[in-house]
Amino acid sequence: MPYRLTVIGTGYLGITHAACMADLGFEVLGLDVDVDKIRRLQSGELPIHEPGLEEILRRGLESGRLRFTTSYEEAAAFGDIHFLCLGTPQKHGEYAADVSYLDAAVESLAPYLDRDCLVVGKSTVPVGTAARLAAKLARLAPVNAGAELAWNPEFLREGFAVQDTLNPDRIVIGVASEQAEKILREVYEPLGEVPMVVTDYPTSELVKSAANAFLATKISFINAMAEVCEASHADVQQLAQALSFDDRIGGRFLNPGLGFGGGCLPKDIRAFMARAGELGADQALTFLREVDAINMRRRARMVDLARELAGGSFRGCTVGVLGAAFKPNSDDIRDSPALDVAVTIGEQGGQVTVYDPIALDNARKAHPELSYGESALDAVRGAHVVLLLTEWKQFIDLDPEELGAAVATRKIVDGRNALDAETWRAAGWHYRALGRP
Numbered sequence: 001m002p003y004r005l006t007v008i009g010t011g012y013l014g015i016t017h018a019a020c021m022a023d024l025g026f027e028v029l030g031l032d033v034d035v036d037k038i039r040r041l042q043s044g045e046l047p048i049h050e051p052g053l054e055e056i057l058r059r060g061l062e063s064g065r066l067r068f069t070t071s072y073e074e075a076a077a078f079g080d081i082h083f084l085c086l087g088t089p090q091k092h093g094e095y096a097a098d099v100s101y102l103d104a105a106v107e108s109l110a111p112y113l114d115r116d117c118l119v120v121g122k123s124t125v126p127v128g129t130a131a132r133l134a135a136k137l138a139r140l141a142p143v144n145a146g147a148e149l150a151w152n153p154e155f156l157r158e159g160f161a162v163q164d165t166l167n168p169d170r171i172v173i174g175v176a177s178e179q180a181e182k183i184l185r186e187v188y189e190p191l192g193e194v195p196m197v198v199t200d201y202p203t204s205e206l207v208k209s210a211a212n213a214f215l216a217t218k219i220s221f222i223n224a225m226a227e228v229c230e231a232s233h234a235d236v237q238q239l240a241q242a243l244s245f246d247d248r249i250g251g252r253f254l255n256p257g258l259g260f261g262g263g264c265l266p267k268d269i270r271a272f273m274a275r276a277g278e279l280g281a282d283q284a285l286t287f288l289r290e291v292d293a294i295n296m297r298r299r300a301r302m303v304d305l306a307r308e309l310a311g312g313s314f315r316g317c318t319v320g321v322l323g324a325a326f327k328p329n330s331d332d333i334r335d336s337p338a339l340d341v342a343v344t345i346g347e348q349g350g351q352v353t354v355y356d357p358i359a360l361d362n363a364r365k366a367h368p369e370l371s372y373g374e375s376a377l378d379a380v381r382g383a384h385v386v387l388l389l390t391e392w393k394q395f396i397d398l399d400p401e402e403l404g405a406a407v408a409t410r411k412i413v414d415g416r417n418a419l420d421a422e423t424w425r426a427a428g429w430h431y432r433a434l435g436r437p
């Protein structure tokens, strides 16, 4: 492989990108300022749960193609292409994204660059960031370095990160020169035939914001229909199914329930609105306020439904919560609807016990005020109400009889429309779901 790659930032995106590129045959150096994290990665320990990734990480380390460092000087000397995979979290108390980690990375790397190289941003950013960072790079890199910037947004989903990285739906690159395009085409050649969109910086940045805004809108659309269904005694599950047969609509991302959470969709639509506001285009995205509001209302509705089943108050009520992760197959609890609901019920006086197959440790650390069970059965023991909030397969497969023997009263709210209502009702459960009669 002609190019040596560095990957700066080792979160979900960076670790996956580094390990997958090494697996494709590149020599890769991963960099993070977190010394402990780098030590763990270098010894093959994955700090996140991501199916298939640990194996690829180990394979990379064993082959010698993948290494990790905390030194920007080393990274600059090593890499022909530097991928920026830093987080852009929501600013505290604001909608806008905090891009300071990206700025810091460019400021740390640029002065050490001493030969031709490409710096490639992959983070999700407010449009205009790439042009700003390109100017910063030009200002801080030594004149002889020939350092250029390109933008290459990443669309991977947690839980499918490896699959999405190695088999992407499309590759989008925003470039300022034909040379940068040529290099990135070569880098992604091992992925085979993948549709590639080559464009300018702002379009490439916007593709990512627009994709996430569309997905969030689709989820909130069906959840808005769920609200209308609740008011009219209709069934949103059947409604969604009927819509999905229309190819133009499609069934994916049309699952009604507790709505979206995680480290991306909620903060990305807010950052998108904030940026549009700065650009004087806020009117274009006011609908995203509704998308956000519909999404947050689902959490409140879930708490209301649980309270109703608890007899009007959570006082003296034991609530068994199944799920803490923001979605199944992930240990990520960032902006998790499940935990949000659990915490609110606890604040309203309920005795909440949570269980999650993988996110339990993260939940414990973030919310020591809640109780935790060692298994699903353990979490629902003696419960007056059970809430299914993350649709892990092992919860969908639960036996209503076995669970029924553990609880105080057979009442369940299915927050993800994941269970078979008839089976649960046949086993004597009072079954309720969001958006269904």
Ligand code: UDX
Binding pocket: 154, 155, 156, 157, 158, 159, 212, 215, 219, 252, 253, 254, 255, 256, 257, 258, 259, 260, 261, 262, 263, 264, 265, 326, 327
């Ligand atoms: C998302 C985008 O899908 C991905 O392309 C982008 O790169 C990062 O953000 P991710 O956050 O991993 O990925 O999760 P995703 O699978 O998109 O789910 C987001 C949330 O929406 C979850 O909380 C999920 O439970 C919820 N969801 C999803 C629904 O409520 N209904 C659906 O139909 C689909």
